[in-house]
Amino acid sequence: MLDGKKRADIIQGQLVDIVLKKDQRSGNLTRGHVARILTNSSHHPHGIKVMLKEENQVGRVQVILDK
Template identity: 65%
Template structure:
């Protein structure tokens, strides 16, 4: 799961995101999804989410662990 389809991203899932400030370097930040911010079904750069950890906001690059597992 690559995080480009909204239906794959669930609240509580452990994901890797790229923050706006890290887009040039591609540095990933790992955390649990608090809110899904993208309304469209898909997005070519990843679904935008807010993480529980530090309220970080970025685009999902990969799903590490699905919610509830």
């Protein structure tokens, strides 16, 4: 499993676990498929920011579940 800190590892439609802004303190993860990649830089230490297809939720990728 990849940790989601490199933009090149993430593709649209991929199943990922993200942490939403409201869940950053608790660390609760939300699972969904990537609709859009929002971070422009090639690397981010807290995870690449994405929007999920499910309910258009936005958060940072913590775990990439499929390749």
